[in-house]
Amino acid sequence: xxxxxxDSRRGSFHLQVECTFASDWTVxxxxxxxxxxxxxxxxxxxxxxxxxxxxxxxxxxxxxxGGLRVPPGHRQTSLVSQQPALFPHLTAAANVAYGLRxxxxxxxxxxxxxxxxxxxxxxxxxxxxxxxSGGQAQRVALARALAPAPxxxxxxxxxxxxxGVASDELLVRLQNWLRESKVQTVVATHxxxxxxxxxxxxxxLRDGRLxxxxxxxxxxxxxxxxxxxxxxxxxx
Amino acid sequence: xxxxxxxxxxxxxxxxxxILLAIAVPLAAxxxxxxxxxxxxxxxxxxxxxxxxxxVLGFFLLVLLGPRTAFGRGIASMLGHPLAFSFDGLxxxxxxxxxxxxxxxxxxxxxxxxxxxxxxxxxxxxxPVRLVSxxxxxxxxxxxxxxxxxxxxxxxxxxxxxxxxxxxxxxxxRTLSIVLYDQVEDFDYAAAGHTALxxxxxxALALVAIYATSQKRGGARRA
Numbered sequence: 001x002x003x004x005x006x007d008s009r010r011g012s013f014h015l016q017v018e019c020t021f022a023s024d025w026t027v028x029x030x031x032x033x034x035x036x037x038x039x040x041x042x043x044x045x046x047x048x049x050x051x052x053x054x055x056x057x058x059x060x061x062x063x064x065x066g067g068l069r070v071p072p073g074h075r076q077t078s079l080v081s082q083q084p085a086l087f088p089h090l091t092a093a094a095n096v097a098y099g100l101r102x103x104x105x106x107x108x109x110x111x112x113x114x115x116x117x118x119x120x121x122x123x124x125x126x127x128x129x130x131x132x133s134g135g136q137a138q139r140v141a142l143a144r145a146l147a148p149a150p151x152x153x154x155x156x157x158x159x160x161x162x163x164g165v166a167s168d169e170l171l172v173r174l175q176n177w178l179r180e181s182k183v184q185t186v187v188a189t190h191x192x193x194x195x196x197x198x199x200x201x202x203x204x205l206r207d208g209r210l211x212x213x214x215x216x217x218x219x220x221x222x223x224x225x226x227x228x229x230x231x232x233x234x235x236x
Numbered sequence: 237x238x239x240x241x242x243x244x245x246x247x248x249x250x251x252x253x254x255i256l257l258a259i260a261v262p263l264a265a266x267x268x269x270x271x272x273x274x275x276x277x278x279x280x281x282x283x284x285x286x287x288x289x290x291x292v293l294g295f296f297l298l299v300l301l302g303p304r305t306a307f308g309r310g311i312a313s314m315l316g317h318p319l320a321f322s323f324d325g326l327x328x329x330x331x332x333x334x335x336x337x338x339x340x341x342x343x344x345x346x347x348x349x350x351x352x353x354x355x356x357x358x359x360x361x362x363x364p365v366r367l368v369s370x371x372x373x374x375x376x377x378x379x380x381x382x383x384x385x386x387x388x389x390x391x392x393x394x395x396x397x398x399x400x401x402x403x404x405x406x407x408x409x410r411t412l413s414i415v416l417y418d419q420v421e422d423f424d425y426a427a428a429g430h431t432a433l434x435x436x437x438x439x440a441l442a443l444v445a446i447y448a449t450s451q452k453r454g455g456a457r458r459a
Binding site: 145148 | 350352353355356357358359360361362363370371374375
């Protein structure tokens with residue numbers, strides 16, 4: 001369970017959200033500039049709020065009142081951004097192995113193979129990031145984030161470079177694996193079709209404020225109606 | 237040709253560059269990755285020797301490391317000899333004088349590494365040492381090479397600090413630059429020409445090495 005109460009300012013932008021995510025999958029939906037990426041970076045520990053507290057499964061990760069800031073690599077939290085940010089001087093396999101330093105070489109190699117297989121990128125193991133397409137790089141970035149067995153996975157528009165079919169197929173495989181592995185997942189997206197494709201709790205974020213929280217069908221009802229009407233119009 | 241001075245210059249440059257790298261890499265990483273306004277003061281302090289006249293710096297060091305100050309006397313009793321007018325003293329002076337030439341290229345190189353890569357490494361558990369050794373240094377190799385070459389050349393060619401702090405002791409503090417000065421003072425222009433050509437050749441060779449490396453990288457990017 002992820003609980004947070006965050007008050008953060010960056011320039012003129014003010015993010016103020018208090019929420020508890022109890023379900024396996026939560027989608028943060030909102031237009032560009034709503035504060036989705038800012039929120040994910042705060043949850044990952046890359047940035048720090050002005051005031052607030054973040055706790056995962058009862059363990060406090062950030063608490064400004066007590067000056068507690070668990071560093072990013074020690075929060076059992078992974079973040080995959082729209083930009084894959086693969087290390088350009090390492091192969092795909094070495095990228096995935098980067099966070100597995102505590103494992104012995106044999107176990108590390110097995111884990112790398114397992115993760116690349118999960119995201120359908122086994123054949124990319126020896127390639128360098130500059131030789132990968134956008135979609136392939138996103139798959140490898142996903143494998144790299146999952147390899148250290150996080151308890152919380154944060155995905156910021158992670159399927160933007162994948163085409164529809166590939167994205168759907170990966171999503172189904174990923175959802176099953178994450179549920180089995182008991183990894184809580186938070187996905188940020190501005191795409192209503194992505195948000196509706198994931199049967200999850202949806203948090204609606206606008207101008208740095210939480211405006212709704214509930215099942216996707218309920219929170220995104222107006223978005224769903226808008227998409228359907230657009231589809232009908234295009235069919236006519 | 238004064239080969240003793242040549243060997244001493246090379247030894248001074250090598251020792252100084254090794255010490256500079258050990259100081260400049262963590263310092264540049266701190267400046268780039270750290271947070272806080274005090275880091276601006278650190279960067280300014282590390283750059284100060286660049287704008288300070290070498291003779292001024294040499295004078296300050298001569299006074300500081302000499303027997304006039306408690307610090308100088310303490311060092312002398314610890315080492316068994318004063319730092320001023322010794323090879324060790326020259327190393328201290330050279331490290332301080334060449335510090336900006338090692339720090340500045342590294343700060344530029346580390347700053348050019350995409351912050352998303354730094355974030356990704358931190359999320360995967362990399363601490364400062366691993367971040368520098370596995371991400372910043374491999375991705376800023378050319379800046380590291382520039383820092384090494386500039387430190388070497390700057391130390392080989394330095395004159396003001398060496399003369400003030402080391403004097404002109406053969407085998408201990410007489411470097412090629414001092415030899416050149418002595419040769420000109422003795423009106424031995426032929427020998428001075430050879431010494432100057434040697435210094436010029438070393439500098440040109442090092443710069444060719446830097447540009448050759450950068451061309452290789454450019455070629456790889458175009459391919």
